[in-house]
């Protein structure tokens with residue numbers, strides 16, 4: 001592989017336009033007007049970032065609208081219709097659908113992902129094995145982290161725990177939970193913490209996914225996190241109940257999550273689609289205000305969750321679009337607010353999945369070029385990534401748009 005100079009780009013850590021010299025899979029030099037014998041690429045002023053990170057997605061149940069439909073539009077309707085479609089999932093089928101999502105996500109500038117995978121005696125390890133194969137086959141473009149979890153309950157579905165143990169022993173990276181579908185939610189939480197400690201893995205729960213503020217599971221998660229010394233290793237996703245709390249009560253939860261070192265993941269496309277179905281006017285948004293938690297030092301991420309299925313019948317796998325959707329729902333507008341939205345789909349989820357990347361000398365040549373001056377602008381305009389590299393190799397490029405003016 002010959003050396004490469006990428007000219008005229010901005011990076012988060014440099015002033016003005018710079019060039020990058022790439023040797024092998026590393027960044028050898030960064031500076032203005034670099035001189036070297038190398039192939040050249042003009043960055044035309046693009047912003048280079050380390051890439052988008054999908055902190056919560058379901059590759060195994062994506063792209064199934066041709067075979068199931070959410071009759072009620074509710075969370076229960078989504079779980080029921082996917083549950084029955086899942087009976088016909090095979091490893092090849094999961095692989096093909098996961099591939100469709102990954103192909104789209106790569107072009108959208110995503111180069112790392114945490115995918116949840118459903119495991120229970122019905123599907124067995126078929127979906128899991130397919131995702132393990134995707135992880136291997138897409139390592140050239142995406143670092144895939146596999147979170148195995150019991151979507152249909154743990155204590156109420158005998159055999160599930162044994163399968164989760166098997167998956168953690170052969171490629172599962174961490175353990176997910178879904179207490180709200182369990183007949184004994186607190187027992188599920190206890191078992192998952194005990195398993196996480198035994199396997200030394202992180203935890204990521206689907207949690208408090210409704211708008212009733214009169215009860216919740218997050219206090220138990222915070223308590224268990226501290227009791228197990230698992231601060232910084234636990235995330236909770238959805239937590240739509242938070243959108244139903246008055247400010248003072250919300251701030252108590254901010255302190256609780258901060259003290260427990262529990263991360264919050266918001267999934268606006270799904271939350272907006274499924275919440276508030278009982279209302280016929282002034283429909284609540286049902287999206288947790290992660291920006292307030294972020295402002296007070298809680299690790300917060302925003303993610304896609306589902307693509308073209310009964311939980312979310314939309315999806316282009318664009319994290320700039322999801323960040324923009326979140327900003328729009330939360331009425332965010334200043335550069336620092338929009339930059340925070342950018343950070344919640346890039347550097348912060350990268351920390352959540354225990355990865356670090358910088359565009360700096362000696363680091364891996366992994367980055368994505370955006371047509372923007374800042375991350376905030378990329379969110380405001382839903383910037384369409386131009387091209388990207390992983391470990392010194394180009395992973396995608398999108399042809400620039402052209403206008404054909406008359407004459």
Ligand SMILES: [Zn+2]
Nearest residue numbers: 058116206305
């Ligand atoms: Zn999910």
